[in-house]
Amino acid sequence: MNGRRDGPLMRSGGSSHSFRKSRIAAAIAVGVAIGCVFAFLFPDGLFSVAGPRRLVTADSKGGSSSSSCESSERMNMLKSEYVAASQKNAELKKEVRELMEKLKLAERGNDQAQKQVLALGKQQKAGPFGTVKGSRTNPTVVPDESVNPRLAKILDKVAVNRELIVALANSNVKEMLEVWFTNIKRVGILNYLVVALDEDTAKFCESNSVPVYKRDPDEGIDSIGRKGGNHAVSGLKFRILREFLQLGYSVLLSDVDIVYLQNPFDHLYRDSDVESMTDGHDNRTAYGYDHVFDEPGMGWARYAHTMRIWVYNSGFFYIRPTIPSIELLDRVAARLSRENAWDQAVFNEELFFPSHNGYDGLHAARRTMDFYLFMNSKVLFKTVRKDASLSKIKPVIVHVNYHPDKLPRMKAVVEYYVNGKEDALKPFPDGSGWRRLCAEQGSVESPDQDPPNPERDGPVPAQERAPPAAAEVTAPVTENNAQTTKKLRIFIIFYSMYGHVELLARRIKKGVDSIDGLEGVLYRVPETLTSEVLEQMRVPQKDDEVPVISAEKLVEADGLLFGFPTRYGCMAAQMKAFFDSTGGLWREQRLAGVPAGFFVSTGTQGGGQETTAWTAITQLAHHGMLYVPIGYTFGAGMFKMDSIRGGSPYGAGVFSGDGTREPSTTELALAEHQGKYMASIVKRFAIPC
Numbered sequence: 001m002n003g004r005r006d007g008p009l010m011r012s013g014g015s016s017h018s019f020r021k022s023r024i025a026a027a028i029a030v031g032v033a034i035g036c037v038f039a040f041l042f043p044d045g046l047f048s049v050a051g052p053r054r055l056v057t058a059d060s061k062g063g064s065s066s067s068s069c070e071s072s073e074r075m076n077m078l079k080s081e082y083v084a085a086s087q088k089n090a091e092l093k094k095e096v097r098e099l100m101e102k103l104k105l106a107e108r109g110n111d112q113a114q115k116q117v118l119a120l121g122k123q124q125k126a127g128p129f130g131t132v133k134g135s136r137t138n139p140t141v142v143p144d145e146s147v148n149p150r151l152a153k154i155l156d157k158v159a160v161n162r163e164l165i166v167a168l169a170n171s172n173v174k175e176m177l178e179v180w181f182t183n184i185k186r187v188g189i190l191n192y193l194v195v196a197l198d199e200d201t202a203k204f205c206e207s208n209s210v211p212v213y214k215r216d217p218d219e220g221i222d223s224i225g226r227k228g229g230n231h232a233v234s235g236l237k238f239r240i241l242r243e244f245l246q247l248g249y250s251v252l253l254s255d256v257d258i259v260y261l262q263n264p265f266d267h268l269y270r271d272s273d274v275e276s277m278t279d280g281h282d283n284r285t286a287y288g289y290d291h292v293f294d295e296p297g298m299g300w301a302r303y304a305h306t307m308r309i310w311v312y313n314s315g316f317f318y319i320r321p322t323i324p325s326i327e328l329l330d331r332v333a334a335r336l337s338r339e340n341a342w343d344q345a346v347f348n349e350e351l352f353f354p355s356h357n358g359y360d361g362l363h364a365a366r367r368t369m370d371f372y373l374f375m376n377s378k379v380l381f382k383t384v385r386k387d388a389s390l391s392k393i394k395p396v397i398v399h400v401n402y403h404p405d406k407l408p409r410m411k412a413v414v415e416y417y418v419n420g421k422e423d424a425l426k427p428f429p430d431g432s433g434w435r436r437l438c439a440e441q442g443s444v445e446s447p448d449q450d451p452p453n454p455e456r457d458g459p460v461p462a463q464e465r466a467p468p469a470a471a472e473v474t475a476p477v478t479e480n481n482a483q484t485t486k487k488l489r490i491f492i493i494f495y496s497m498y499g500h501v502e503l504l505a506r507r508i509k510k511g512v513d514s515i516d517g518l519e520g521v522l523y524r525v526p527e528t529l530t531s532e533v534l535e536q537m538r539v540p541q542k543d544d545e546v547p548v549i550s551a552e553k554l555v556e557a558d559g560l561l562f563g564f565p566t567r568y569g570c571m572a573a574q575m576k577a578f579f580d581s582t583g584g585l586w587r588e589q590r591l592a593g594v595p596a597g598f599f600v601s602t603g604t605q606g607g608g609q610e611t612t613a614w615t616a617i618t619q620l621a622h623h624g625m626l627y628v629p630i631g632y633t634f635g636a637g638m639f640k641m642d643s644i645r646g647g648s649p650y651g652a653g654v655f656s657g658d659g660t661r662e663p664s665t666t667e668l669a670l671a672e673h674q675g676k677y678m679a680s681i682v683k684r685f686a687i688p689c
Helices: 002-041 072-110 112-120 149-158 171-187 199-207 219-227 230-246 283-287 296-301 323-338 343-352 377-382 406-417 500-513 531-536 551-556 573-580 583-588 611-623 665-685
Strands: 054-058 064-068 163-169 192-196 212-214 250-254 258-260 274-278 289-294 303-308 312-319 366-368 374-376 397-399 476-479 482-485 488-494 518-524 559-567 595-602 653-655
Touching (some): 149 192, 149 230, 171 192, 171 199, 171 406, 199 212, 230 250, 230 323, 230 343, 258 406, 274 283, 274 374, 283 289, 312 323, 312 343, 323 343, 374 377, 377 397, 377 406, 397 406, 488 500, 488 551, 488 665, 500 518, 500 559, 500 595, 500 653, 500 665, 518 665, 551 583, 559 573, 583 611, 595 611, 595 665, 653 665
Parallel strands (some): 163 250, 192 212, 274 366, 374 397, 488 518, 488 559, 559 595
Antiparallel strands (some): 250 312, 258 397, 274 312, 289 303, 476 482
């Protein structure tokens, strides 16, 4: 009974005890879980107490024991995972920052045009149809006189309404420069300035009361300024003009092959960043037209429409002191410093190319000048002078940009428009073709042919080329009512250290001069050695009678003969340096079709009488010049074996030996023969078609 009575109580007591044990177990489990969480979150302790925390628990029997929540190995593993997670988190944050930056840049680009508008003025509503016109004018920069205080003072005196004409010049263009400023003075223009690139030009301007600015020394610019030809100097203007714009002045940049007939400032619009004359010769080429490209293979879509416009002339443009204008100058100057490029091509590419993938176009406003007022020489000689109505128009300027015989044409323009001589322009052809190579059936040159572009069309065939300086060949000159004919000129260009090559050159000139209508002109190439080195080598002084030639001068010749000593079977370094300076002429193929030859000097019989000339032919080939060897036209003198004689079928030559040997009678006779032979070839090519 007792057992039965006690049974329920015993069961009840056991149940209560079991419940208490389960609560303790649950508390322990919760405690362990909380401990693990804290161990994971605070591995170094909640209060940064060194050493792992331990949790003390009691078992169901009241016993207590101390056990680790996490083993040291587990703690180390958790720490490693925490460090890895932290590093991954840092990388993700960096990627997020980069993505945010890209997003900001994208938003900035999408909103750039709107921000520019807001910067210039408040937003406006669009007006009725046909009445809306956008702003064409960018604000000018704030003048910064700290850029060049000396130039700032000069401009303050010279400029009118903060604008002026600026021309760059060196002594190579002195004659054209004189025509340039003489007509500026005649028109009454006061705000003009010559940037002199050498001391001779500065003195020349000062002696003629011409405002002049001689820059502070800068070897990078000065070396080109002193020796560079027309295109080399033209490339400098983009670097130099920047200072004018930074000082807050608008500049009408002018080449010196321009005749001023009116004040150009009276005919400018001033509504654009750049306002330039065009190389176009009618409405379509000057202002643009829809050019249809036909590709029959495309069938229905065979006709593709393209927009064409002739380039702006980088030798005459008005540029305002705005941010886009300065960016244009920077872009062009930067490209010209690292590329062998024509400055006008780069100028137009940067001005016209639109933005596209990988390229941000220039956001500059531009205007094309009236091509009848700001006239290029193609418009004048091909169209205007032949039209009774157009010939009555007096242009603002005439730019002799299409013709290499610049000086005589500039003078003719003055005679025609200033002095009223109606026939002053008649002696000149439309193009440069005073001297043409003719096919048997007649001239191959089209009267409507555009100026050759070697980059677009490839090298210009010799028979299609009108050689430079042709107007000086047979252009009639009226003096005392008598017509005379100018002589064809063969430039005899040489480098001679000890005088042997020079003796040949003078004898060649004698041969050229003996042919009726021909004239030989002697020139030296620039010396590359210092005076100290030349003195140690005991090189005699050069005769000042023979001038030093520049590369640009070559275009004035009707024939060319180059003389030089050998250096291991090749031309001397001085002559090679001169050829290296003709890159601008090569790019435009301005020497293509010009007859040319060589004469040499060697120290020994096996020193390269033939090889020196043979290795030089590559220079002529790249320019498209016509190599004229003498062959065996000297006759019996080429076959004699009774004496030492220089020369070969490639051209005249001399043996210099140790430097004391003089040219022999036969060597000098061969040189004179080469002059006569070259003169006869040039004269034959000069027969008009």
